[in-house]
Amino acid sequence: MSDCLACIIRNRAICAGLNPPELALLGRMGRRQRIKAGHTLLWEGDEAPVVANVIEGVLKLVAATSDGREQIVGLVFPSDFIGRPFGGESAYSVSAMSDAELCVFNRDLFDEFAADHPDLQQRLLLRTLDELDRARHWMLLLGRKSASEKVASFLIEMADRLTDGGRGAGAGARFALPFGRQQIADILGLTIETTSRQLTKMRADGMIGLPSRREIVINDPAALHEMAG
Amino acid sequence: MSDCLACIIRNRAICAGLNPPELALLGRMGRRQRIKAGHTLLWEGDEAPVVANVIEGVLKLVAATSDGREQIVGLVFPSDFIGRPFGGESAYSVSAMSDAELCVFNRDLFDEFAADHPDLQQRLLLRTLDELDRARHWMLLLGRKSASEKVASFLIEMADRLTDGGRGAGAGARFALPFGRQQIADILGLTIETTSRQLTKMRADGMIGLPSRREIVINDPAALHEMAG
DNA sequence: CGCTGCTTTGATTCGTATCAATAGCAGTGG
DNA sequence: CCACTGCTATTGATACGAATCAAAGCAGCG
Numbered sequence: 001m002s003d004c005l006a007c008i009i010r011n012r013a014i015c016a017g018l019n020p021p022e023l024a025l026l027g028r029m030g031r032r033q034r035i036k037a038g039h040t041l042l043w044e045g046d047e048a049p050v051v052a053n054v055i056e057g058v059l060k061l062v063a064a065t066s067d068g069r070e071q072i073v074g075l076v077f078p079s080d081f082i083g084r085p086f087g088g089e090s091a092y093s094v095s096a097m098s099d100a101e102l103c104v105f106n107r108d109l110f111d112e113f114a115a116d117h118p119d120l121q122q123r124l125l126l127r128t129l130d131e132l133d134r135a136r137h138w139m140l141l142l143g144r145k146s147a148s149e150k151v152a153s154f155l156i157e158m159a160d161r162l163t164d165g166g167r168g169a170g171a172g173a174r175f176a177l178p179f180g181r182q183q184i185a186d187i188l189g190l191t192i193e194t195t196s197r198q199l200t201k202m203r204a205d206g207m208i209g210l211p212s213r214r215e216i217v218i219n220d221p222a223a224l225h226e227m228a229g
Numbered sequence: 230m231s232d233c234l235a236c237i238i239r240n241r242a243i244c245a246g247l248n249p250p251e252l253a254l255l256g257r258m259g260r261r262q263r264i265k266a267g268h269t270l271l272w273e274g275d276e277a278p279v280v281a282n283v284i285e286g287v288l289k290l291v292a293a294t295s296d297g298r299e300q301i302v303g304l305v306f307p308s309d310f311i312g313r314p315f316g317g318e319s320a321y322s323v324s325a326m327s328d329a330e331l332c333v334f335n336r337d338l339f340d341e342f343a344a345d346h347p348d349l350q351q352r353l354l355l356r357t358l359d360e361l362d363r364a365r366h367w368m369l370l371l372g373r374k375s376a377s378e379k380v381a382s383f384l385i386e387m388a389d390r391l392t393d394g395g396r397g398a399g400a401g402a403r404f405a406l407p408f409g410r411q412q413i414a415d416i417l418g419l420t421i422e423t424t425s426r427q428l429t430k431m432r433a434d435g436m437i438g439l440p441s442r443r444e445i446v447i448n449d450p451a452a453l454h455e456m457a458g
Numbered sequence: 459c460g461c462t463g464c465t466t467t468g469a470t471t472c473g474t475a476t477c478a479a480t481a482g483c484a485g486t487g488g
Numbered sequence: 489c490c491a492c493t494g495c496t497a498t499t500g501a502t503a504c505g506a507a508t509c510a511a512a513g514c515a516g517c518g
Contacts, residue, residue, distance in 0.1 A: 063369040065458045071372040073365035084362075086355055091362040118347035125354045126315055128361060133313075133320040135364040136302035140292040142371035143300040143418025147506065181465060189372025194506055196466055213465075213515080229294045376474070410497060420475055425498055442483080442497075 003027065007103070012079035013053045014123045026113060030103045040095040041102075042083070048090035051083030051110050057100025058178040062186070063092045071142075072187045074135065077161060081127055086111055098178045142189045145229060150188040151198040152227035155208065159218055169225075173218040180214070202227075232256065236332070241308035242282045243352045255342060259332045269324040270311070270331075277319035280312030280339050286329025287407040291415070292321045300371075301416045303364065306390060310356060315340055327407045371418045374458060379417040380427040381456035384437065388447055398454075402447040409443070431456075 004015060004027040015026060032055075035041060042048050044064060054076050061074035073092055076082055082094055085107065114121050141153055158177060159169035167173065177184070185195045202208045207224060209217035218224060233244060233256040244255060261284075264270060271277050273293060283305050290303035302321055305311055311323055314336065343350050370382055387406060388398035396402065406413070414424045431437045436453060438446035447453060 061365065063365060065369065065373060065378075067458065069373040071369040073368045084358060086351075087358060092365060115351070118350065121347065121350060121354060122315075122344070125350060125357060128354060128357045129313060129316060132357060132361045132364060135361060135368065136290065136292060136321060139302045139364065139368055139371055140294065140300040142368055144294060144298040149294075191507055192465080193467085193508080197506095200466070229296065421497080422476085422499085423474060426474095429498070 004030075007055070009053065009055055009079040014081055014120060014127065015053070017119055017123065018117070022117065026105075029109050029113065030105050033102045033104045035096045035100045035102060037096050037098050037100075040093055042090045042094040044091065044093040045089055047088065048084055049107055050104050051081070051085055051107050052105065053103040054078050054080050054082060055101040055103055057096060057098045059094055059096050059100055060179075060183070060186075061092045061094055070186050071189060072183065074131070075161075075187070081124070083107065085114060085124065097183065147188075147190055147194050147198050148201075148227055149229045150190060151184075151195065151202070152224050153229070154184065154188055155216060155218070156224060156228055158216070169218050169221045171218065171221055173221075174211075175216055177214045177216060233259075236284070238282065238284055238308040243310055243349055243356065244282070246348055246352065247346070251346065255334075258338050258342065259334045262331045262333045264325045264329050264331060266325050266327050266329075269322055271319045271323040273320065273322040274318055276317065277313055278336055279333050280310070280314055280336050281334065282332040283307050283309050283311060284330040284332055286325060286327045288323055288325050288329060289408075289412070289415075290321045290323055299415050300418060301412065303360070304390075304416070310353070312336065314343060314353065326412065376417075376419055376423050376427050377430075377456055378458040379419060380413075380424065380431070381453050382458070383413065383417055384445060384447070385453060385457055387445070398447050398450045400447065400450055402450070403440075404445055406443045406445060 004010060004023040005020070007013075007015070010016065015023060018026065030053075033052075035057075037057075041052075041059070042050075044062070056078055059076040059082065060072050061076065062070050063073050064070045075097075076094070082102070084090060114124065141150055145153065156169050159173050159175060162175040162177070163169075163173050181195055182192045184190075185192045188195065199208070199210065203210050205223075207220045207227070209219055211217060233239060233252040234249070236242075236244070239245065244252060247255065259282075262281075264286075266286075270281075270288070271279075273291070285307055288305040288311065289301050290305065291299055292302050293299045305323070311331070313319060343353065370379055374382065385398045388402050388404060391404040391406070392398075392402050410424055411421050413419075414421045417424065428437070428439065432439050434452075436449045436456070438448055440446060
């Protein structure tokens with residue numbers, strides 16, 4: 001059982017809008033779970049018995065070919081929702097990119113609860129529609145953009161999602177990526193070498209700064225947007 | 230006003246499950262609209278005042294870069310749903326690939342109706358979740374697969390969707406694509422030349438037959454699946 | 459200090475895009 | 489029925505970008 005009223009993502013997650021009794025009921029269904037960076041919560045193709053809210057940390061959704069090539073098909077941040085309600089097996093695996101904390105529900109129980117709470121279901125629908133738009137936008141990047149455009153687009157999106165308060169990619173914006181070069185490559189459909197070369201080049205051109213392996217500073221947002229296409 | 234009870238997609242569209250009075254109400258809100266092949270229903274970035282069910286024909290969802298490169302990010306078949314309920318502007322344009330017939334609703338009215346009908350909203354959620362899975366699966370193709378793998382995967386998916394009764398890519402399966410080479414290229418994130426070369430090669434290898442420009446015959450499903458990766 | 463794993467840099471290869479020309483098909487009018 | 493036109497698809501030659509292969513650099517950590 002979790003104390004939903006004290007939950008730090010309470011106002012941003014799908015739980016927002018539930019009244020205290022409903023929240024208490026949901027709270028009894030859920031349990032807090034910590035997961036270490038690198039560990040996998042759900043495997044592609046497996047029956048997925050749980051859904052969850054992300055309280056802290058960043059997770060990735062990964063699809064893979066039979067010969068082991070990987071593509072990251074989604075990123076999950078705090079207050080985002082994980083899993084496939086009313087569904088069967090997971091279409092991709094879910095792993096933690098950083099240490100993370102989740103609020104996990106048994107899927108059947110959650111489905112039942114959702115069926116009784118149309119407003120929750122609507123919030124789920126809105127989120128899913130947003131995710132779909134985001135995924136489709138990413139398809140344009142994967143299918144049609146060059147390596148430099150991909151990396152620039154990636155930095156802009158990360159600046160939006162990771163700068164505190166979503167101030168976005170303004171001049172001087174600084175943020176730490178929760179993952180390394182290989183993961184960036186897996187997000188962009190590139191190799192680690194190409195990704196590294198593009199970042200190095202952008203630093204050489206003065207567009208961005210790379211104060212440490214995982215930190216990014218945006219020096220020239222206009223040039224970055226230009227480059228993103 | 231439309232006669233929903235006589236509608237040929239009535240049992241497969243989101244309307245399925247509504248009782249006759251509800252159906253009559255929805256019918257009064259909707260209007261039938263024909264749209265010619267090549268015409269565009271919604272433009273990327275525009276305020277999207279309508280949602281719709283597809284009754285007949287195939288439409289595409291297209292995202293484009295500022296310099297005009299295009300990526301098809303979704304295909305819409307009969308009984309599928311178009312548009313962004315509870316949303317603002319369209320994230321991509323929607324155009325007809327063949328002559329099509331739609332059942333169009335004013336978005337605000339539809340949203341209102343949906344809010345009062347949780348079961349309809351749930352069917353919408355299920356559809357959206359399926360679409361999201363499909364989109365993410367396509368991201369793997371766009372980001373990580375070679376040209377030959379892309380074309381093979383495409384043929385398998387089209388066989389599933391286009392053979393009558395969804396018999397799929399069995400040996401001898403035959404179907405007509407509702408679009409030409411350029412569109413295939415836009416779906417796969419390739420050029421028309423590469424697409425054409427791959428198809429020609431597959432025909433030369435005896436894997437498939439190409440009896441006419443738009444027709445495909447699957448000769449060797451196993452080899453095709455092998456090639457799709 | 460010397461591992462170990464991640465990242466950068468370099469040299470080369472390979473796949474797909476691009477550029478260019480030809481071929482095939484569908485529709486139109488003589 | 490056949491020549492003409494416009495469009496779509498195929499085929500060929502070449503260029504370019506990103507992958508691959510290989511090695512060196514760099515940080516964190518026992």
